[in-house]
Ligand SMILES: Cc1cc2nc3c(=O)[nH]c(=O)nc-3n(C[C@H](O)[C@H](O)[C@H](O)COP(=O)(O)OP(=O)(O)OC[C@H]3O[C@@H](n4cnc5c(N)ncnc54)[C@H](O)[C@@H]3O)c2cc1C
């Protein structure tokens with residue numbers, strides 16, 4: 416056990432059986448594993464930190480948002496894109512093998528059922544990962560979510576059926592116009608907010624690359640809509656020890672907020688994403 420895992424609450428340290436690894440669209444995989452603790456205790460926006468294997472970069476784990484949980488059947492899912500060696504190794508794991516991870520880690524999206532009437536979930540690319548667990552949580556609280564989901568081209572969409580079968584209305588945007596609105600998902604959100612007679616009671620929940628989250632925060636301010644963003648910044652230790660995941664605070668450029676322990680979810684006006 417590394418010094419980092421030794422200092423963690425033992426309930427957060429897991430070795431779970433992988434139940435399924437499925438390629439949903441090219442290079443995007445869903446991994447399902449058996450874990451009753453995660454299935455019962457994960458909140459939307461939280462993540463797990465996976466040890467990929469003992470030879471490859473043994474200290475640094477790889478963070479992945481919790482995508483979906485099922486407390487009746489005791490499983491949890493992550494959704495990941497193969498971009499480097501760690502995610503490539505993960506994609507080659509098989510049912511029956513065990514997954515070494517810690518979690519759930521981090522804070523979560525804040526849901527305020529008293530003041531919120533409509534939740535707009537805004538996902539860019541792999542930012543779709545935490546939106547399914549969030550959508551399910553909103554529906555449980557009888558808040559109706561809508562998904563605004565942008566990718567470069569149609570073949571990159573995934574999990575649309577999961578949202579639609581849950582009763583979540585999906586609005587799509589592609590940069591090349593191959594499906595849905597042609598352009599960035601931020602432009603789609605802006606035109607939707609512009610057409611609303613009032614934006615009172617609308618809240619934005621988003622996850623995606625920083626170049627998407629930055630204009631989204633500006634749009635949210637323009638239409639006076641609260642906006643929470645989940646960041647996928649590069650991480651080291653994942654538990655507050657290496658200070659590698661700092662993002663600048665908005666009000667004070669000498670102050671940093673740490674994605675692994677203070678995030679990954681922030682109010683968009685709390686952080687400075689322009690660098
Ligand atoms: C809180 C959090 C939640 C995340 N959730 C998900 C998720 O649900 N699904 C998912 O697919 N990914 C998610 N990520 C990103 C994921 O952790 C990285 O893609 C993964 O660690 C890459 O590992 P690798 O070994 O394959 O790539 P590496 O070999 O480490 O890196 C390959 C290349 O990708 C770049 N890179 C690595 N990580 C990131 C990153 N976070 N952002 C941008 N570039 C990066 C590296 O600089 C390098 O150029 C999340 C990240 C964070 C911090």
Ligand code: FES
Nearest residue numbers: 651652653658675
């Ligand atoms: S990743 Fe090490 S402090 Fe956040």
